Amino acid sequence: MNVKGILTATRSKTPLVQAITNYVTINDCANVLLACGASPAMCEVAREAYDFSRLSAAVYCNIGTLTPEQRQAIQEALRGAAEKEIPVVLDPVGCGAIPSRIDYLEELRSQYPIQVVKGNLGEIKSLAGIETQVRGVDSVDNGEDAVEACVSLAQKWQCVVAATGIQDVVTDGTQVAVIQNGTQMLTKITGAGCMAGAVIAGFCGAAENPFKGTVAGLLAMSLAGEKAAAGEGGQLPGTFKVKLIDEIHQLTEESMAASANIRYFSV
Amino acid sequence: MNVKGILTATRSKTPLVQAITNYVTINDCANVLLACGASPAMCEVAREAYDFSRLSAAVYCNIGTLTPEQRQAIQEALRGAAEKEIPVVLDPVGCGAIPSRIDYLEELRSQYPIQVVKGNLGEIKSLAGIETQVRGVDSVDNGEDAVEACVSLAQKWQCVVAATGIQDVVTDGTQVAVIQNGTQMLTKITGAGCMAGAVIAGFCGAAENPFKGTVAGLLAMSLAGEKAAAGEGGQLPGTFKVKLIDEIHQLTEESMAASANIRYFSV
Amino acid sequence: MNVKGILTATRSKTPLVQAITNYVTINDCANVLLACGASPAMCEVAREAYDFSRLSAAVYCNIGTLTPEQRQAIQEALRGAAEKEIPVVLDPVGCGAIPSRIDYLEELRSQYPIQVVKGNLGEIKSLAGIETQVRGVDSVDNGEDAVEACVSLAQKWQCVVAATGIQDVVTDGTQVAVIQNGTQMLTKITGAGCMAGAVIAGFCGAAENPFKGTVAGLLAMSLAGEKAAAGEGGQLPGTFKVKLIDEIHQLTEESMAASANIRYFSV
Secondary structure, X not given: OOOOOHHHHHHHHOOEEEEEOOOOXXXXXXXXXXXXXXXXEOOOOHHHHHHHHHHOOEEEXXXXXOOHHHHHHHHHHHHHXXXXXXXXXXXXXXXXXXXXXXXXXXXXXXXXXXXXXXXXXXHHHHHHOOOOOEEOOEEOOOOOOHHHHHHHHHHHHOOEEEEEOOOEEEEOOXXXXXXXXXXXXXXXXXXXXXHHHHHHHHHHOOOOOHHHHHHHHHHHHHHHHHHHHHOOOOOOHHHHHHHHHHHHHHOOHHHHHHHOOXXXXXX | OOOOOHHHHHHHHOOEEEEEOOOOOXXXXXXXXXXXXXXXXXXXXXXXXXXXXXXXXXXXXXXXXOOHHHHHHHHHHHHHHHHHOOOEEEEOOOOOOOHHHHHHHHHHHHHOXXXXXXXXXXXXXXHHOOOOOEEOOEEOOOOOOHHHHHHHHHHHHOOEEEEEOOOEEEEOOOXXXXXXXXXXXXXXXXXXXXXXXHHHHHHHOOOOOHHHHHHHHHHHHHHHHHHHHHOOOOOOHHHHHHHHHHHHHHOOXXXXXXXXXXXXXXX | OOOOOHHHHHHHHOOEEEEEOOOOOHHHHHHHHHHHOOEEEOOOOHHHHHHHHHHOOEEEEEOOOOOHHHHHHHHHHHHHHHHHOOOEXXXXXXXXXXXXXXXXXXXXXXXXXOOEEEEEHHHHHHHHOOOOOEEOOEEOOOOOOHHHHHHHHHHHHOOEEEEEOOOEEEEOOOEEEEEOOOOHHHHOOOOHHHHHHHHHHHHHOOXXXXXXXXXXXXXXXXXXXXXXXXXXXOOXXXXXXXXXXXXXXXXXXXHHHHHOOEEEEEO
């Protein structure tokens, strides 16, 4: 299996992605969606979220700053997404630090289909009911049992699960991809995880299935990160962030295929 | 007619601009207001919006992420603006995709004076009641009848109307300016339209009339975009956005006059 | 007295800083916290703010866009901070322009301990009850009596008070530090003040006392600003902002000690 064609499909279809996301990195998410070829619609108002999701090719929900208004908007967006059968990508930010967020996500998932959950390892483990180490919204887990945690949650929730870290792990509960690309610089800026989630939603809006869309999305972010970090000033976080958007924009099928370091196996 | 002197007036008067705007690009709007010589006040709290608008030289309202709190704040700000007779610039983001936003804007306009409406062509046509093509918050209209649409809305709403696109059109219902500057790079980042609206508000806070302020504002954005796109890395969206702010800051009366490509005519 | 060791302590302890801050510069605040070695948690939801503050090493409250939700979140965060006895840094944005904000801050301060108030001179004078000149959220005070104003408020509120300006003044009511570093470029971007507040909170989360943490935080911002302004393109606001984050990231104990221009005296 490979992820060839997804970048091209995204750039030719320009999928509209409704994003309900935190205020910290909402601008970065919109810009990264444009850079990967998708079209961002950052609508978080409850009364409009249902209509917007029905126009969209994918929905991205990120609970980093989950206001009461956003809670309602997520409900409405997921209702529209379920009716239109479009993929929903959920980013469970901070559910390791704040246990009540787990209850919220469990309830959400019992009401509406979720195709992809993408978090850091601490968040994925927290949702899977496995003990882990977090510091605020960041995971400080060493990542030894990342595959087991992702498979466990994927089987429990019946969806694609991705955990970001030194290695990124993606699974649909039967097949697993381990992406060994990336750079530590992605941890030096805020929003790398949110941007990854947004790109996954963009790719899932154009991909044939959410597993491929998720692998391609995380690969795109990791490779763009590698290139940004290697450029002039790329070891400095302000410059790195600017170059990261530049590099997402410059990705090609060829450059992705040439640099990808992905290991696939079955559970 | 020309727009000479407006940039200089803005930089010497430092007009305070109250902006109630979407969370996606609020930072860019504040920075572009500073870069063009104005002073940003991004107050969106209902209980303070009336007081802030009365201290301001212009008000910018952008409905991109229109929360209930922002709805109230816009009412309060427009009440203050009407009392102080300061210009109000309205950015009808997304009204092409979400028809209920048209009703909202119609109601707002029936209650308070609006001096300028600035949108993409899809939004302007939607407000004018003309059929158009949109994708989410973006217009995909080919722009053939942009002048007619702007004139129609300007006459209906009795205000200055501007539609951005490959060409920017500005009209007060009798005179028309068509600005043939700009760059496609402005469509590769989020917020170029919002920033244009903010600059228009800044310029209208210092200009003798809103038609001139609007022409000058769109010209400034287009010329800064051209220069940013022509610089090193300017074809990459992350770098382009940084340079766009740099170029707004570096605009001069001379550089604007030398590069302006504006056609004026009467309706 | 000097501020040696605080940067190192911040980078080794990685203090979690809960920030409830305005939507305009929330991304910059998160990135500057990472760049100085702290860990940002930008939680502003009332139902979660108490829990988050109890996990944190410091709390930063900035009232730039004070929504009803943020008001409640600040209450909850300050309650948690008081119980855990962690430092609270308050940024009284706009209280010079909007007098009702003074009442709000007075009430807040009567209910919960505040360790540091950091504002521009107009804001500090407004809180101290001294006449001043403001334009929107910016101070246009000439700064002659900055020390007196800070000492007055520090003695009235029994906390550390810092006023930013051409010179930055910090006092705990008995000792005073006047920092003569910095650059005018910090006034050409939005959020320099907010970022300074965030860095102060990060440093106070690792410093032995809030006076030292505040002096070190303002010094770090001023020195990073100087270096950013001196670099290529550093006189342009878009580029300057990118380099400012880069330079915060590159600060060292040695570079801070070598460039610091601080005058200390007793009241």
